[in-house]
Amino acid sequence: MSDLVNVTIDGVQISVPKGTPIIEAAKQAGVLVPHYCYHPSLPSPAVCRMCLVEVEKAPKLVPACVTTVADGNVIHVNNDKSKRARESVLEFLLINHPLDCPICDQAGECELQDYTFQEGRAGTRYSDYAKRYNPVEDFGPDVLYVANRCILCTRCVRFMDNVAGDAVLNVSERGDRAFIGIDPDHLLDHPWAGNVVDLCPVGSLISKDFLHKARAWDLDKTASVCTGCSQGCNTMIDTRDDVVVRLRPRPNLDVNRHFICDEGRADYRWMNRGDRIEAPLVRDGAKLTPTDWDHAVERLGALAKTARRVVILASGRASTESLGFVRRMVDGATVTAAIKVPLGPEAPLAGVPNLALRKERVPNLAGAGLLGYGAEWPAAVAAVKGADLVVVLDAVLDDADVAALAGAAAVVVIGTVDDDRLAGATLILPSTNVAEENGTFVNRDHRVQRYFQAKPAPGLARPAWWIAAEATHAARGLAAPATAAEAFAALGAMVPALAGLSYADLGHTGRVVSPTTAGAAR
Amino acid sequence: MGYPHPPHPRETVVLSQYFGDAEARTFDGWVKRGGYQALKKALAMTPDAIIEELKASGLRGRGGAGFPTGLKWSFMPKNDGKPHYLVCNADESEPGTFKDREIMRWTPHQLIEGCAIGAYAIGAERCYIYIRGEFTEPWKVMTAAVEEAYAKGALGGNVFGTGKRIDIVLHRGAGAYICGEETAMMNSIEGKRGNPRIKPPFPAQAGLFGMPTTINNVETLSTSSHILNRGAAWYKALCLSNPKSTGTKLFSVCGHVMRPGNYELTMGFPMKDLIHDLAGGMRPGRRLKAVIPGGSSVPIMTAEEAEGALCDYEGIVEKGSMLGSAGFIVMDDSTDIVYELRRLAKFYAHEPCAPCPTCREGTAWTTKIIQRSQRDQGKKEDLDLLLDLSDQMTGRTICVLSDSCAAPIVSGIKKFPEEFEAYLSRAKAPALAAV
Numbered sequence: 001m002s003d004l005v006n007v008t009i010d011g012v013q014i015s016v017p018k019g020t021p022i023i024e025a026a027k028q029a030g031v032l033v034p035h036y037c038y039h040p041s042l043p044s045p046a047v048c049r050m051c052l053v054e055v056e057k058a059p060k061l062v063p064a065c066v067t068t069v070a071d072g073n074v075i076h077v078n079n080d081k082s083k084r085a086r087e088s089v090l091e092f093l094l095i096n097h098p099l100d101c102p103i104c105d106q107a108g109e110c111e112l113q114d115y116t117f118q119e120g121r122a123g124t125r126y127s128d129y130a131k132r133y134n135p136v137e138d139f140g141p142d143v144l145y146v147a148n149r150c151i152l153c154t155r156c157v158r159f160m161d162n163v164a165g166d167a168v169l170n171v172s173e174r175g176d177r178a179f180i181g182i183d184p185d186h187l188l189d190h191p192w193a194g195n196v197v198d199l200c201p202v203g204s205l206i207s208k209d210f211l212h213k214a215r216a217w218d219l220d221k222t223a224s225v226c227t228g229c230s231q232g233c234n235t236m237i238d239t240r241d242d243v244v245v246r247l248r249p250r251p252n253l254d255v256n257r258h259f260i261c262d263e264g265r266a267d268y269r270w271m272n273r274g275d276r277i278e279a280p281l282v283r284d285g286a287k288l289t290p291t292d293w294d295h296a297v298e299r300l301g302a303l304a305k306t307a308r309r310v311v312i313l314a315s316g317r318a319s320t321e322s323l324g325f326v327r328r329m330v331d332g333a334t335v336t337a338a339i340k341v342p343l344g345p346e347a348p349l350a351g352v353p354n355l356a357l358r359k360e361r362v363p364n365l366a367g368a369g370l371l372g373y374g375a376e377w378p379a380a381v382a383a384v385k386g387a388d389l390v391v392v393l394d395a396v397l398d399d400a401d402v403a404a405l406a407g408a409a410a411v412v413v414i415g416t417v418d419d420d421r422l423a424g425a426t427l428i429l430p431s432t433n434v435a436e437e438n439g440t441f442v443n444r445d446h447r448v449q450r451y452f453q454a455k456p457a458p459g460l461a462r463p464a465w466w467i468a469a470e471a472t473h474a475a476r477g478l479a480a481p482a483t484a485a486e487a488f489a490a491l492g493a494m495v496p497a498l499a500g501l502s503y504a505d506l507g508h509t510g511r512v513v514s515p516t517t518a519g520a521a522r
Numbered sequence: 523m524g525y526p527h528p529p530h531p532r533e534t535v536v537l538s539q540y541f542g543d544a545e546a547r548t549f550d551g552w553v554k555r556g557g558y559q560a561l562k563k564a565l566a567m568t569p570d571a572i573i574e575e576l577k578a579s580g581l582r583g584r585g586g587a588g589f590p591t592g593l594k595w596s597f598m599p600k601n602d603g604k605p606h607y608l609v610c611n612a613d614e615s616e617p618g619t620f621k622d623r624e625i626m627r628w629t630p631h632q633l634i635e636g637c638a639i640g641a642y643a644i645g646a647e648r649c650y651i652y653i654r655g656e657f658t659e660p661w662k663v664m665t666a667a668v669e670e671a672y673a674k675g676a677l678g679g680n681v682f683g684t685g686k687r688i689d690i691v692l693h694r695g696a697g698a699y700i701c702g703e704e705t706a707m708m709n710s711i712e713g714k715r716g717n718p719r720i721k722p723p724f725p726a727q728a729g730l731f732g733m734p735t736t737i738n739n740v741e742t743l744s745t746s747s748h749i750l751n752r753g754a755a756w757y758k759a760l761c762l763s764n765p766k767s768t769g770t771k772l773f774s775v776c777g778h779v780m781r782p783g784n785y786e787l788t789m790g791f792p793m794k795d796l797i798h799d800l801a802g803g804m805r806p807g808r809r810l811k812a813v814i815p816g817g818s819s820v821p822i823m824t825a826e827e828a829e830g831a832l833c834d835y836e837g838i839v840e841k842g843s844m845l846g847s848a849g850f851i852v853m854d855d856s857t858d859i860v861y862e863l864r865r866l867a868k869f870y871a872h873e874p875c876a877p878c879p880t881c882r883e884g885t886a887w888t889t890k891i892i893q894r895s896q897r898d899q900g901k902k903e904d905l906d907l908l909l910d911l912s913d914q915m916t917g918r919t920i921c922v923l924s925d926s927c928a929a930p931i932v933s934g935i936k937k938f939p940e941e942f943e944a945y946l947s948r949a950k951a952p953a954l955a956a957v
Binding site: 095 | 698700715717720871872873874875876877878879880882883884885886887890894899907914917918919920
């Protein structure tokens with residue numbers, strides 16, 4: 001206990017570890033110290049002067065971001081003196097700010113707007129003068145710099161210098177002429193550069209991809225996990241009218257801190273595809289007929305029950321639940337199961353240990369591994385010849401893969417996107433994608449992480465785990481889970497590593513399991 | 523003074539003894555005048571003994587803050603196994619101050635010797651002298667002198683055969699006032715943008731390149747050789763008033779005096795005599811109106827305050843201002859105080875490093891308000907606004923640049939309110955001169 005110090009912040013007494021900055025201690029006391037330059041994933045220069053607070057007996061106001069608490073400190077974040085200081089900083093910041101909120105993408109999620117409404121002056125005393133003007137600059141593939149809105153907090157500069165390790169930004173010029181400059185021979189095209197848009201507390205660095213797409217208050221936000229690679233960065237899916245319009249990083253200090261790579265950030269358009277399978281299709285002689293789920297799962301159950309040699313060709317984006325229940329559906333047969341793993345160049349983020357865009361561009365490689373799915377795709381495709389049943393679980397097949405399917409007695413497609421090449425299948429069953437279901441992925445460090453449903457499923461599409469579980473119920477009478485939570489809980493019977501874990505245990509930041517030890521190892 | 527005029531009989535000439543004497547610029551010429559004796563003496567002493575001597579002399583920092591030099595040196599950690607650095611602040615860019623320039627220009631070896639003594643005393647093998655970018659002649663003189671000092675064995679790996687290493691690296695600034703702030707200077711030497719660093723950590727803990735560092739002014743370091751040569755007791759005895767202010771100090775006097783220049787005076791010398799006697803007084807028919815004594819960053823003094831003040835750290839504080847770097851900007855009754863403050867504010871608006879909004883926007887806004895009042899567009903509430911802004915700009919930022927802008931403005935408004943009111947009430951014709 002000697003490592004703890006006792007402090008009082010706005011009348012709330014708390015004990016925090018020695019060395020905690022006041023701003024973090026205040027969070028624990030339930031007090032937000034307004035700030036701009038401070039960011040928990042960046043070094044702090046204490047330049048924005050917004051977090052100045054009064055510490056009793058200190059000669060002047062201190063910056064809460066770099067001042068560590070001392071035992072017995074009595075700190076006032078919301079007294080007149082501290083508020084007056086913030087009011088004056090806000091007034092200074094607004095002198096050269098264009099106040100173009102009505103056309104600014106950041107409006108509604110802007111810290112300058114929020115704090116000004118919260119405690120800024122109602123009117124300006126800076127009248128009769130023109131504001132500083134600088135043109136909009138194109139910084140790189142996805143980033144525009146609107147200099148006029150910039151408050152020079154330097155978060156972007158520090159991210160590129162200290163975290164990305166690619167120092168292409170700086171503060172150029174001096175005094176009130178200053179702006180964020182970019183190396184004239186370079187673009188802001190680092191694979192993680194897009195994070196400067198999220199880091200920017202105002203609408204100065206904006207995403208071209210998101211430009212004018214939506215107002216912040218029109219967005220619904222859903223916690224999710226990036227499907228771009230095996231890193232498993234936590235994300236937030238922003239939807240407007242059930243259309244995914246943006247992916248942003250969601251903080252998880254153990255996985256991705258506050259960042260995601262640009263490839264992951266851009267990897268959402270497929271979630272909105274319109275060419276979807278919307279009803280179960282069953283083959284009656286020469287033609288596929290739309291039907292209801294009762295009939296479809298009955299047909300699937302019958303096929304699965306009688307098949308002796310089965311091949312599962314699955315997508316690495318399939319949830320752990322779906323992989324598990326599809327695999328269970330064919331228990332008793334000789335099964336070859338594999339997921340397709342596209343590969344790409346690895347792109348690490350230098351300043352954060354164990355964070356990179358990984359070579360393996362699927363989110364659930366480790367989950368598939370736990371459930372007995374291999375990554376030997378060509379071998380699995382070769383095994384199709386002579387198989388009684390092939391289950392294609394939303395895998396993206398190339399033409400050679402499709403041609404190989406002809407060697408199987410029956411093909412069942414459980415998938416999202418309509419594919420003419422698979423029209424010869426026995427059953428085509430519509431499933432949900434990552435934005436339309438609850439589920440889990442297991443990342444490369446065996447962290448099991450939840451993602452949540454962000455928009456409704458199209459037509460009759462259902463999660464693949466539901467389809468497989470219902471089929472198994474119909475054919476063999478095994479109980480089928482009704483919810484994703486029940487499905488996950490039931491995985492413990494299939495994979496010892498997941499035994500005893502529930503969605504509640506995973507929370508919003510996931511839980512690391514040991515692939516070799518039964519139960520929740522950590 | 524020494525240059526361009528011979529010293530006034532009332533000056534106490536120590537640092538400025540050889541100003542104007544071209545031969546003193548050379549190594550041999552400097553040795554002939556007693557140079558490098560102090561360094562040899564220092565190298566035979568322990569660093570602690572040197573620091574004690576400095577403490578006993580009462581020498582205080584001549585750059586502006588007036589912190590006791592011996593005490594500052596004693597903050598450097600001992601035997602910590604890390605490289606230590608001495609940084610000599612020769613970025614003399616405070617408006618009205620031009621004393622360090624003359625030291626470097628005429629007596630470069632005086633500074634080199636002082637730097638070597640300082641470096642040895644704080645356990646540093648390397649000293650950076652950060653010379654203001656606009657100082658062309660001092661830069662040339664210092665470059666030649668450092669080369670010569672190396673050639674003669676006063677610097678390098680074996681200083682005067684003692685086996686001790688002292689290197690001096692000259693670093694040229696690029697014209698930013700803020701780089702005269704010690705932590706901004708360290709960033710600048712490291713090749714970074716010259717933004718001040720937040721303290722703590724203080725330079726003695728983690729300074730240049732993250733290592734223990736001491737930063738001293740040119741005049742401070744130059745004085746150290748004289749103290750070692752002549753003894754702390756001699757130096758301490760040079761005092762006309764408050765015993766906390768000892769020794770001699772170069773006072774740069776500029777503005778409306780007949781004989782502007784550097785005057786080396788014993789601490790405690792009456793300001794009235796400095797202005798009216800040594801500096802030749804006002805132009806014919808003019809009266810003293812105001813003085814800004816510490817370079818431009820300190821409160822302005824009225825004629826009455828200035829004439830009653832004694833020139834030392836305490837004497838000027840007593841009259842409501844600060845000694846600062848002792849660059850006296852003297853103004854006679856022809857001066858438009860509003861115009862002068864606007865000119866100063868404009869300087870401070872040009873120079874902020876930028877990230878602190880208080881300073882970046884506050885200095886520019888201050889300038890615009892004063893400008894407006896002079897252009898016949900002022901508003902009654904502008905004075906209160908200026909005072910309020912200045913209040914917000916004091917003690918709120920990483921360094922003291924915004925405080926430096928606020929100090930002369932606040933004092934100007936309080937001490938010369940009628941000048942502002944004349945503009946605001948339209949009693950005085952608008953001044954349209956562009957600054």
